[in-house]
Amino acid sequence: MPTEDKWKANLEKVAFTKRFPGLLLEWHACQGKTVETVIPLTGKQGAAVVTFTDGSYVVVPPLAPEAWEFGQALIDARQSLEPKHRDAYQEYDRLAAKDKEALRSARLEKILGAIHNNVEQIPELKDRLKALVKEWT
Numbered sequence: 001m002p003t004e005d006k007w008k009a010n011l012e013k014v015a016f017t018k019r020f021p022g023l024l025l026e027w028h029a030c031q032g033k034t035v036e037t038v039i040p041l042t043g044k045q046g047a048a049v050v051t052f053t054d055g056s057y058v059v060v061p062p063l064a065p066e067a068w069e070f071g072q073a074l075i076d077a078r079q080s081l082e083p084k085h086r087d088a089y090q091e092y093d094r095l096a097a098k099d100k101e102a103l104r105s106a107r108l109e110k111i112l113g114a115i116h117n118n119v120e121q122i123p124e125l126k127d128r129l130k131a132l133v134k135e136w137t
Contacts, residue, residue: 022056030058071096 024030033052041047046062082089119125
């Protein structure tokens, strides 16, 4: 078989795989479906093909969410997950509030540290701070 024929045969095969019956290419198309199997995809560590009981399927990338995605997922899916995980959401809310307060406190310390470290090099800093405090009160 000439090289060009092999190339064309491969293109034809790939095009067919992309329109194979049941292939889902958008997450919303999976909504309401029942998972039948999750099969590791040969050749790509962590990837899988998820088949549904109606014969449809989706190819999924490795599950390797970044740290921020875990929290955002809990926020975005709260309406669906909270009824089944009330205690866990209470703990998440407690930890989120603790994190928010720690961030606020760290910002305050950073600002105060910057003022303290620069007050001698910038003599007018004290006067500007006094004027700013007076403006706020």
